[in-house]
Amino acid sequence: MTYQEKLAAIRAKMLTNGVGAYIIPSSDPHMSEYVPDRYKCIQFASGFTGSAGTLVITAGFAGLWADFRYFEQATQQLRESGYELVKLKVQHTPEYIAWLDEQLPAGSIVAFDYQLMSMVLGEEIKEALSVKEIAVQDLDLLAEIWENRPELPDDLAVLLPEKDCGRDFKSKLSDLRLGLQKAKADVHVISSLDDLAWLFNIRGKDVSYNPVVLCYALITAAEVRLYLHDGKLSSGDLNLLAERGVTVKHYQKITTDIQELKNCTILLDGKRTCYQFLTQLSPSVRIIKETNPVVFLKSVKNETEIQNTRAAMVSDGVALTRFFKWLEENIGKTEITELSASQKVKEFRERGKTFAGISFASIAGYGLHAALPHYCPDETNNLELLPKGLFLLDSGGHYFYGTTDITRTVPLGETTEEEKLDYTMVLSAMIFGSAAKFPKGTRGYQIDGIVRQQLWQQGINYGHGTGHGVGYYLNVHEGPQNIGPSNAAVAIDQGMITSIEPGIYRPGKHGVRIENLVLTIPGATTYFGEFLQFETMTLAYIDTSIVVTKWLLPEQINWLNAYNQLVYEQLKPELSEDEALWLAGKCRAIANQSTI
Known part of the structure; x- marks a missing residue:
């Protein structure tokens, strides 16, 4: 079926079911960013492959609501699909709800698959449209249209050695139960896969780029149930879970167990739990809607996690050094494309003894493609x-x-003055953030302002966040902290690993982004209180050949020289003599010629 034929089939089913509008979100029942092939519903229906967006279909209009990261990609992929791109004004906001309220007559029905919508969003849709007596309905209209729909993955999962996790399951469970006591909850259901992976020290291959396992957990003061597909764990790992007091049940039993809960208080994370679970609870169950306590526990890395991550940075830095050396030595001599470059950097990473897979689809953009923040090359765009x-x-x-x-x-060769200035301003912004010192309790939006300030002075901005949390052999995008314009009520606390990644994007010309991961560590304690600061964990040289030094402060040049020297010292023991000599040239200090 073509995408237009699929759209026609969806509309036919909408008509049969009396549905005025149908919503297709980009998530799975676990509210994941990256989803198994079975839940790539937007891609199936429209051809759009981005990781975030929402399709909304009515009898007369079909649109994809997506943010600026995907404007160019969506414009290309939606051609002749029957869908139009609707550009979000504010990232991560369900602006289509107001549109539905305007477009639909009173008494209409809006349908979506309750498994694929978060609690908080399902409730928002229901409440916002109820004023016009527009009802919501649980329907999966793709079920009969999607021929040969992929099954859920059946790869084996493993329990990690607890010595490599820094904390055992028992201690993590104890802290989680303390969180439930504070919330005055009897029961907690966890759906978010990275939180479950951290809590149970379990990893798998069920989702591309994220080493997680499809599962749920139901936890009380006396019992722990883990819901998995049969055959996901070896008999040895099942025995270990039994010894730890964990009852393993079939993945799909979570639904009936939730329905059987009576006369209790349950804690549900509205952003990380599907709307279906909320609708299945007995009226006798009292609901507390709070963030899953594991989210906060997981975000603060323990000493084992920190030390192991430092070792991972060395392996990663070695791979990137070898890649950029290869790139410099071969550019203009042999054909290299965005796609082959992505594959080559993966090959260099794979040579590392501890490599376990890429953490996301590489964004490899040359020239004008670099102006697309989430551009990924493929056979048609390369x-x-x-x-x-x-x-x-x-x-x-x-x-x-x-x-x-x-x-x-x-730079791959000759660059323009504009490219050099943009590169230098992005580097300046990244250094401002990396070198920041801030009072304990500072939130991400405050650090975001520190990073953006010098770009703002030049009338420049970027539409994505400045930073996100990163997991420990887990999801590359991890909450609850972030560095961005929104006032997220989470402080950037000691032990968190977060990215700093400002950028400048000039459509049709070029794009620049520089990103490091930083660890929040103690700073000075003064008369004015306790301060924190960042330790840069990423180890890969920052190119200085096109830096316009007069646009950097003396202390920024000192930071840059010290960082590149650290990179050289940390990576040199793992490199060949030739590789180390090449890296030494890249890390050579630049003169401090700032006039500002």
Whole structure:
């Protein structure tokens, strides 16, 4: 079926069911960012492959609501699909709800698959449309249209050695139960896969890029139930779970167990739990809607996690050094494309003994493609790299044990003055953030302002967040902290690992982004209180060949020189003599010629 034929089939089923509008979100029943193939519903229906967006279909209109990261991608992929791109004004907001309220007559029905909508969003849709007596209905209209729909993955999962996790399951469970006591909850249901992976020290291959396992957990003061598909764990790991007091049940039993809960108080995380669970609870169950306590516990890394992540950064830095050396030595001599460059950096990572997979689809953009923040090359969009202009590579890996995420923009030859200035301003912004010192309790939006301030002075801004949390051999995008414009009520606390990744994007020309991961560590304690600061964990040289030094403060140049020297010292023991000599040239200090 073509996408237009699929759209027609959906509309036919809408008509049969009396549905005025049908919503298709980009998530799975666990509210994941990356989802198993079975839940790539937007891609199936429209051809759009981005990781975030929402399809809304009515009798007369079909649109994809997506944010600026995907404007160019969506415009290309939606051609002749029957869908139009609706550009979100504010990232991560359900602006289509107000549109539905305006478009639909009173008494209409809006349908969506309750499994694929979060509690908080399902409630928002229901409440916002109820004024016009527009009802919501649980329907999966793709079930009969999607022929040969992929099954859920059946790869084996494993329990990690607890010595490599820094904390055992028992101690983590104890802290979780303390959180439930504070919330005055009897029962807690966890759906979010990275939280479950951290709590049970379990990892798997069920979702691309995220080493997680499809599962649920139901936890009380006396019992722990883990819901898994049969055959996911070895008999040895099942025995270990039994010894730890965990009852393993079939994955699909979570639904009946939730329905059987009576006369209790349950804690549900509205952003990380599907709307279906909320609708299945008995009226006798009291509901507390709070963030899953594991989210906060997981965000603060213990000493084992920190030390192992540092080791992962060395492995990652070695791979990137070898890649950029290869790129410099081969550009203009042999054909290199965005796609082949992505594959090559993966090959260099795979040579590492502890490599466990890439942490997300590499963003490899050359020239004008670098102006697309979430651009991923494929067979139909794949520029050849030439010995001129800028190449942006945003990539990362999983290691035993640790997760990396790094962006470097490098010149491939002659560059314009505008490219040099943009590169220098992005570097300046990244250094401002990396070198920041701030009072304990500071939130991400405050640090976001520190990073953006010098860009704002030049009338420049970027539409994505400045930073996100990163997991420990887990999801590359991890909450609850973030560095961005929104006032998230979470402080950037000691032990958190977060990215700092400002950018400048000029459509049709070029893009620049530079990203490091930083660890929040103690700073000074003064008369004015306790301060925190960042330790940069990422180890990969920052190109200085096109830096316009007069646009950097003396202390910023000192930071840059010290960082590159650290990179050289940390990576040199793992490199060949030739590789180390090449890296030494890249890390050579630049003169401090600032006039500001």
